[in-house]
Amino acid sequence: MTAAYTSDEMMTVAAARQLHNGTVCFVGIGLPSTAATLARVTSAPDVVLIYESGTLGAKPARLPLSIGDGILAETADAVVSVPEVFNYWLQPGRIDVGFLSAAQIDRYANINTTVIGSDYRHPKVRLPGAGGAPEIAASCREVVVVLRQTLRTFVDRVDFITSVGFGQGPGDRQRLGLSGSGPRVVITDFGILTPDPETCELTLVSVHNGSTAEDARAATGWPLAVSPDLATTDPPTEEELTVLRRLEATQGA
Amino acid sequence: MAEIVSLSDGIAAVVHDGDTLVMEGFTHLIPFAAGHEIIRQGRRDLTLVRMTPDLIYDQLIGMGCASKLIFSWGGNPGVGSLHRFRDAVENAWPLPIDLEEHSHAGMANRYLAGASGLPFAVLRGYVGTDLVAQTDTIRSITCPFTGEVLTAVPALSPDVTIIHAQRADRKGNVQMWGILGVQKEAVLAAKRSLITVEEIVDSLDPQPQEVVLPSFATTYVAVAPGGAHPSYAQGYSLRDNAFYTEWDAISKDRDTFLRWMDENVMRRAPAA
Numbered sequence: 001m002t003a004a005y006t007s008d009e010m011m012t013v014a015a016a017r018q019l020h021n022g023t024v025c026f027v028g029i030g031l032p033s034t035a036a037t038l039a040r041v042t043s044a045p046d047v048v049l050i051y052e053s054g055t056l057g058a059k060p061a062r063l064p065l066s067i068g069d070g071i072l073a074e075t076a077d078a079v080v081s082v083p084e085v086f087n088y089w090l091q092p093g094r095i096d097v098g099f100l101s102a103a104q105i106d107r108y109a110n111i112n113t114t115v116i117g118s119d120y121r122h123p124k125v126r127l128p129g130a131g132g133a134p135e136i137a138a139s140c141r142e143v144v145v146v147l148r149q150t151l152r153t154f155v156d157r158v159d160f161i162t163s164v165g166f167g168q169g170p171g172d173r174q175r176l177g178l179s180g181s182g183p184r185v186v187i188t189d190f191g192i193l194t195p196d197p198e199t200c201e202l203t204l205v206s207v208h209n210g211s212t213a214e215d216a217r218a219a220t221g222w223p224l225a226v227s228p229d230l231a232t233t234d235p236p237t238e239e240e241l242t243v244l245r246r247l248e249a250t251q252g253a
Numbered sequence: 254m255a256e257i258v259s260l261s262d263g264i265a266a267v268v269h270d271g272d273t274l275v276m277e278g279f280t281h282l283i284p285f286a287a288g289h290e291i292i293r294q295g296r297r298d299l300t301l302v303r304m305t306p307d308l309i310y311d312q313l314i315g316m317g318c319a320s321k322l323i324f325s326w327g328g329n330p331g332v333g334s335l336h337r338f339r340d341a342v343e344n345a346w347p348l349p350i351d352l353e354e355h356s357h358a359g360m361a362n363r364y365l366a367g368a369s370g371l372p373f374a375v376l377r378g379y380v381g382t383d384l385v386a387q388t389d390t391i392r393s394i395t396c397p398f399t400g401e402v403l404t405a406v407p408a409l410s411p412d413v414t415i416i417h418a419q420r421a422d423r424k425g426n427v428q429m430w431g432i433l434g435v436q437k438e439a440v441l442a443a444k445r446s447l448i449t450v451e452e453i454v455d456s457l458d459p460q461p462q463e464v465v466l467p468s469f470a471t472t473y474v475a476v477a478p479g480g481a482h483p484s485y486a487q488g489y490s491l492r493d494n495a496f497y498t499e500w501d502a503i504s505k506d507r508d509t510f511l512r513w514m515d516e517n518v519m520r521r522a523p524a525a
Contacts, residue, residue, distance in 0.1 A: 029330060052357055053279050053432045065494045066330030068280020070487055073432045079462050082279055082304070082435045083365045086358040091377055114354075120387050126342040128328030128335075131305075135358040135378050164381035176381040177402075252331065252494035 005236050007189035008148070009244055010208045012038060013236040015146040015187040018097070021046040025097045026090060026136050029067050031146045032099035037063055038244050050095060052132040054080045065252030086132070090139050093179050098140030102147050103127050104158045107201050107222050108172075109145065109165030109183040111137065112158035120160065130162050137163035142184040149188035155221040166200035190216040192233060196225065206231040255425030255448075255471040263447045263475040264290040272412040273300040275443060276309060277364075279434025280330065281487060284417040285309055286480030287449050289518045292316045302411055304360045304435065305330070308483065308500050311337040312518070314350060315510055321351040323409075325360045332497055336504040346507065354388055359406045363390075364435050366408035367442025373405045380404065414443035417481045418466075419488055421450045422457050425468035430460040431487030437464055440471060449477035451489045460488075 015035035019025055021044050027036045037060050040047050049058050053068035057077030064072055073079050080089070089095065104112035113133060117124035137143055143165075147153055165183045166172055173182050186193040191213075192206040203225040204216050213226045236244070258266065268274060268291055276284050288309040291299075300321040301310050308329065313319055315337030327338050341350040355363070362374035375394060385391050394405040416436045418429035427448045429436070440446045448471055457465065480486075483493035483500075503513045 029328075033331075053281075054434065055432065065332070065497065066280045066492070068330070068432050068434075069492060069494075070281070070431070070485060073281070073487065079432060081433055081437065082357065083361040083438060086361050087365075087376070090358070114383070120383075123343065126327075126339045129324065129326050129354055130356040130382075130384065131326035132357040134356045134382050134384070135376075138380065139377065161381065161383045167381055172381070177377075178380065179377070252492075252498075 005241055007208065007211070009236060009241060010233065011146060011148070011187055011189040012244060013240045014192060014208070014233055015144065016240070017043065018144045018185060018187070019044050019047045022048070023096050024048040024050065024094065025099050026050050026052070026095045026140055027067070028100045028133065028136065029131070031101045033067065034063060034247065035146060036099055037247055038240070041247070042240055042243050050085070050089065052082065052085060054082055054085045056080060056089065063247045063251040069252070086135060090135055093139055093141065095140045096142070098136035098143045098180070100133055100136060100143060100145050100163065102145060102153070104153055104155050105145065105147060105186065106155055106158045108167060108169060109186060109195060109202055110158050110161045110167065111145065111163040111165060112160045114160040114162045116159055118159060133163040137165070138178045138180060140180045142181050145183055145186045147188060149190045149216065149219045151219060151221050154219060166195060170198070170200050190219060201225055203227050204230065206233045208233045209235045255468045255474045257423070257425055257453065257474050260286060260290050260449060260475040260477050263473040264294055266473060267413045267415070267445045267447045268294070268296055270296055271298045273302060275302045275409070275411040275414040275439045277303060277414065277416055277434055277436045277439040278481070278484060279305065279432055280492070281432040281434070281485060282417045282429065282436065282481050283307055283309055283484035284415050284449055284480060285482055285484065286477040287415045287417070287447065288313060289521070292318060292514070292518055302409060304357055306335060306338055308335070308497065311335040311504060312514065314338055314341050315347070315504070316514060317347045319350060320348065321353065323353040323355070325355045325357045329497060329500060332501050336501070337510060340507070353390060354384060355391070355406070356384065359391065361435050363406050363409040364438035364442050367410045368438040371408055373407050375403050375405055378404045409442055411443045413445045413447065414439045415447045415449070416440060417449045417477070417486065419450065419486055420452050420454050420457065421448065421474045422454060425471065425474045426457060427466040427471065427474060428457040428460065428463055430463040433464055437466065440466060446471045447473045447475060449475050449480045451478055451480070451486050452476065
């Protein structure tokens with residue numbers, strides 16, 4: 001028997017399971033930060049967390065509200081400048097996993113965090129912008145994306161490519177000279193998607209308990225491919241849920 | 254040698270209408286007291302430069318001090334939107350604002366080039382993104398040794414950079430520690446600088462991972478205790494995360510924002 005949990009909790013737990021002991025992870029703000037902290041406190045105590053504020057090997061025991069909270073600096077192996085974190089640590093390919101979120105994502109896992117609307121100068125919604133994401137998406141060995149899946153977020157074409165996934169399809173990353181291999185997995189509140197090895201198109205490979213492939217299709221702005229070997233995600237364990245709830249209750253405290 | 258002055262005299266000396274102004278501090282050590290004094294002195298037509306505009310530029314933009322923003326991430330960290338920034342971009346309120354938009358890596362390298370006295374910086378960045386088409390200060394360059402095509406961004410050489418630090422000695426040497434972002438590069442890239450500090454002490458006892466800005470490299474130092482609030486100064490204060498959350502409601506509505514600024518900034522005297 002498992003405790004009741006929300007689809008957001010399932011998403012965060014599934015994202016946390018992507019990180020392992022020894023993985024060096026560049027952590028983005030928001031959902032990735034929650035999942036990375038959960039991973040470190042539960043299954044992956046020796047994951048190496050790097051934040052764009054310049055904190056290398058931070059060991060937060062509670063959830064930071066921002067990626068520059070004092071707890072990150074106080075627990076880090078090293079605190080370096082922002083030029084250093086991007087030039088010495090990210091750019092040469094020293095980081096295994098870039099952990100990102102997005103306002104919009106498309107079938108080739110390109111990410112938009114810049115504007116909603118087709119006119120950049122007169123956007124419908126002005127979003128925060130790129131931050132570290134374009135270079136994280138380009139230079140980490142691989143990328144994990146976590147975001148809620150709706151018709152507004154899973155769109156046929158993103159309004160603005162802030163960070164490149166697979167561009168317009170196979171071969172684009174190589175053509176652009178991007179050193180990392182790109183998005184390995186996308187975790188949502190419905191399930192888990194991975195890029196098809198041939199077409200690079202995001203394919204639903206697992207649904208969370210209580211969701212169906214039809215639910216995920218209905219929340220996707222393109223005809224979503226579904227794996228013939230569709231799996232069901234293991235529900236959160238008691239420990240994962242307890243720790244996640246404790247972390248969220250003390251965020252930024 | 255840096256001159257030790259009051260905050261209001263320092264701001265009056267370094268910030269003029271039409272200037273390109275940098276106020277850095279990556280979550281930590283954001284110079285809020287200095288920003289508030291700029292608002293009180295009524296500066297206009299500023300080109301504001303900052304990687305993460307944060308609440309400080311939300312306030313300057315909402316009060317009509319800025320005509321342009323050069324930046325890479327304009328949100329309220331962990332909370333959501335910067336509503337005054339959005340209102341300026343989406344509705345030109347209180348004034349239209351011109352954007353020059355980069356990534357963090359690009360901005361960091363622009364400061365690095367400025368501090369190094371170089372005209373531009375080289376990086377692997379932006380390739381394949383739509384930023385390239387929107388931002389004229391992202392170009393490509395061919396490596397003269399390998400022929401590889403890389404990205405070039407121009408140096409940032411602002412008229413003035415303002416930062417907050419933990420402390421200074423009586424000669425104006427500044428000491429800071431903790432998350433230091435891009436502040437050293439931003440100060441060295443600028444024509445003039447003002448550093449606000451928590452306190453002035455007789456001697457700067459060593460601190461882990463400290464950076465010292467020697468007095469000869471800066472222009473003015475001013476004491477502003479608590480001058481980083483609601484951000485924080487490691488060793489002196491904690492980040493006021495509750496205020497960052499409250500700012501969402503304060504800033505969402507124009508009148509509520511203006512009332513808050515009037516009560517908490519315009520009617521407050523600057524630190525002595």
